[in-house]
Each structure stands twice: as C-alpha cells, then as structure tokens.
Amino acid sequence: MGAAALIAVVALLAFPFRGGGAASAPKTVTIAGIAYPFEGKQAFNGLTGVVIREGWLKAELAKRGVALAFTPVPTAVGGPLINEGFSGKRIDFASYGDFPAIIAISGGVPLRLVTPVGQGQHSYLVVRNGLAANSIAELKGKRIALHRGRPWELPFSKLLDASGLKQSDFKIVNINPAATPAALASGSIDAAFLLSDGLLLEQKGAGRVIWSTKQAPADWRMRAELFGRGDFVDANPELTQLVVDAYVRAAAWSAQDANRDRVIKDSSRGSMPVEIIARDYANDGIPWRERFSPTFTRDVIAHYRSVADYAFARGLVRNKIDVDALIDQRFVAPALRDARLEGFWSPTTPVQAQASAAKAS
Incomplete structure (x- = not known):
C-alpha cells in the first residue's frame, strides 16, 4: 500500500464521518493532535495534553450540550493525516505544524490560525x-x-x-x-x-x-499552532472562543517556572527521554515563559507571510496563500482578558542574538 493510500485509510479510522449539515448546531467539538502510545493509552503532545488533563473545556462545552472529542494522530503521518481530517470536515481544530497547514490551505482547506503557541521548535x-x-x-x-x-x-x-x-x-x-x-x-x-x-x-x-x-x-524554527476549520470557526464563534480560552489557560500553566519539570516530563511520554527534551530547550536564549506565548506578535504574522511566500516561490505549494485570511485574531485577546493574563507575556517576540545564515551553514 502506498503512502497516500495508507494516509487515506488511517484518516477514515481516525476521523469517522460525523454526518449532519453545515447549518446544524454541532453536537461535538473534535480536536486532533499528535499523540504517542503510553502506558496503554494515547498521550497527547503539548498544550492539548494539558487541556485534556484540566478538563475545563470539556466541562464548559457540556454546559452547552456539546461533547468534546480528542483524536490522536501518529507522528509518522501527522500533518497529512490532519489535513485529511480538515478536508473531510471530520475535525474542527488541530494543533500541528505551520508547513502542513500551508499545504492544506493551498489545497483549498479554509484554515484559520486561532492561537499561536510560543517561539517555534528546533531542527x-x-x-x-x-x-x-x-x-x-x-x-x-x-x-x-x-x-x-x-x-x-x-x-x-x-x-x-x-x-x-x-x-x-x-x-x-x-x-x-x-x-x-x-x-x-x-x-x-x-x-x-x-x-x-x-x-x-x-x-x-x-x-x-x-x-x-x-x-x-x-x-x-518551525511553528506549531492551534488551527481551526474556517467554516466551523465562523459558524460557531462562541465554541471557538471556549477552545481558545482553554489553550490560553494551558499555555499559562505551562509557562510557570514551577511547572517546568512537569512540562518536560509530560513532553517525554512515549516519545523522547526527559534529557532529550531538556537539551532541545537548552541554549537557545528563549525565556521559559515566552516558549508558550499565545500572542499574535508581528513576528508571528511575519513568519506566516514568510512561510507562505517561500513555499510558493520554491514550488512547495501550487497556490499562493492569503495570510490575512489565515490569521484570525478575534479570540486570543478576549481569552487573555477573561483569564486576567493581559501583560503576562511580552507583547513582542524577544530579539535573539542569532548567527548569520551564511555562518550557520
């Protein structure tokens, strides 16, 4: 079986058809994320794992008669599988990488970046x-x-x-x-x-x-953010706000110095040894709190303009992306306000002392 066929089969298993028309009120909010087998269960990566553990989002949605489902996605087929889920309208949100999201949008999937996450990951x-x-x-x-x-x-x-x-x-x-x-x-x-x-x-x-x-x-650095399916976000702004609220709360918990060891330990479940996670974070000049910033800074927006332009110019995607349509800043500011987190994170990304690209190569 080829890679594309495998992804299609896994997509059907991971994201079963939910039915219902676009105009009907959603009975379930479905969030996909990278997960690993751990102690007989699926351990979700990053902020999604914190959202699950806290249970706040599940409780808030239940008050409105809406269920919450988390769909684990194997890292081996992460981006392509999530894109299949978005394209088939089987998922509403996903926490995943910048480049796969750009590929999806280029292919006609109307994604929205609703919550940025931190300062990126190293390669x-x-x-x-x-x-x-x-x-x-x-x-x-x-x-x-x-x-x-x-x-x-x-x-x-x-x-x-x-x-x-x-x-x-x-x-x-x-x-x-x-x-x-x-x-x-x-x-x-x-x-x-x-x-x-x-x-x-x-x-x-x-x-x-x-x-x-x-x-x-x-x-x-590659970025991984919380993306929403555009039609769902526009049709359900109240539910989207709850999802963003939950991820902002999870970011604030993760950003606390007192929780650093727990974050590193949780990040290692089923995937990487603790010492590898710690080493990945080390010696890059990024303050711990800022690693989890959900704010829409100029640097975040510039990054997506850069990725979209670069991917199109190099022929990595077929269609040029409208970044203004991708960036949706309606939800983070209210989430910060309601959680009393205004000013918790720097309004701009810290300037890092970086070697020149020529020297780095």
Whole structure:
C-alpha cells in the first residue's frame, strides 16, 4: 500500500464521518493532535495534553450540550493525516505544524490560525558515524533523509538556500523519522534532517549533530499552532472562543517556572527521554515563559507571510496563500482578558542574538 493510500485509510479510522449539515448546531467539538502510545493509552503532545488533563473545556462545552472529542494522530503521518481530517470536515481544530497547514490551505482547506503557541521548535542535521562532514555543503551529492511535506522541510530548504545549494545537489530520501535510525545505522543514508529525534540519534551513538536552527535566524524554527476549520470557526464563534480560552489557560500553566519539570516530563511520554527534551530547550536564549506565548506578535504574522511566500516561490505549494485570511485574531485577546493574563507575556517576540545564515551553514 502506498503512502497516500495508507494516509487515506488511517484518516477514515481516525476521523469517522460525523454526518449532519453545515447549518446544524454541532453536537461535538473534535480536536486532533499528535499523540504517542503510553502506558496503554494515547498521550497527547503539548498544550492539548494539558487541556485534556484540566478538563475545563470539556466541562464548559457540556454546559452547552456539546461533547468534546480528542483524536490522536501518529507522528509518522501527522500533518497529512490532519489535513485529511480538515478536508473531510471530520475535525474542527488541530494543533500541528505551520508547513502542513500551508499545504492544506493551498489545497483549498479554509484554515484559520486561532492561537499561536510560543517561539517555534528546533531542527537538527545529523550525519552518520564515520562521515567527516561538518556542514551541509560537505554533504553535497550525499543521501539525506527528509520526510517531505513535514514542518521541518522548510528550515532544511532555507539552510540550502543560505548555503547556495538546492535539493537536486543531494539524493533526498523520503522516509519518516521512525525509519531513520535503521537507515543511518545501515549506511543507506548519509545524513538526516529531523526535529529533536536528531538529538536522540546522537545520544544513542547512531550519528552526530552538525547543525541546528539554534545557529540560525529565529524565523527558521518551525511553528506549531492551534488551527481551526474556517467554516466551523465562523459558524460557531462562541465554541471557538471556549477552545481558545482553554489553550490560553494551558499555555499559562505551562509557562510557570514551577511547572517546568512537569512540562518536560509530560513532553517525554512515549516519545523522547526527559534529557532529550531538556537539551532541545537548552541554549537557545528563549525565556521559559515566552516558549508558550499565545500572542499574535508581528513576528508571528511575519513568519506566516514568510512561510507562505517561500513555499510558493520554491514550488512547495501550487497556490499562493492569503495570510490575512489565515490569521484570525478575534479570540486570543478576549481569552487573555477573561483569564486576567493581559501583560503576562511580552507583547513582542524577544530579539535573539542569532548567527548569520551564511555562518550557520
């Protein structure tokens, strides 16, 4: 079975058809998110896990006669599967990456970014043991594993551009992160571009990290936000506000220094060791509180303009995205006000001292 067929089958299993016309009042709000098997259950990643544990959103929706459903999505098929769910109107919201969302919008799915989350996630370039390369330029002609269509494809492309290279200068192998360790160990690939999986490979002695977005401009970091299906958001602003309220509350809890250890521990469930999560967060100059900021800063909006323009210019999407239609700022400000969180986060993204792109490459 091909990858596209597999995603379609999993989508039907994960997001069963709910029925009902567009005009009918929703009986259920469905939120999708990346999740991992853990102790016989599905452990949701990031703020979605906090929202589930707190139970506030479930209780508030129940007062209005609306149920709440969380749909776990395996990381191996994360973005494409979530896009299938949005396209088929089987999910209403999802917490996932910037690039898959741009792909969905380019394909005609009217998504809205309703809640930003933090300052982005890092990507890592790992080379196999025994390979002397110390930069992307030294990998020219080599086999690099890159899971196409996933959020980290954008920072990889930006690294190539900054280095005066293009994807055709390499033999790109399209495999998911779970298959990468074996491919690296067998020598069937020479390098891999990953998220924190790259740090795990290095910890296990399977390879060596030679570059990360910690060395690059802040805009190179992939972002994961809370997106809503446009027709649902417009038809149900009260329910959307409750969802945003819950994610803002979860962000505030996660941003507390006292909860740092719990956040790191929860982030490691079923996926990464605690020390890898801590290392991923370390040495990038981002204050802990700001990692979870849900505010619409100029940097957030500029990031999506940059991603949309870049993806279209490089032929990564077929249609240019209207970022003004994507950004929906109606809900975060009321959520901050009602939770008495105005001023809790900086109004602008902290300026990071970054190496130049040329030096980073």
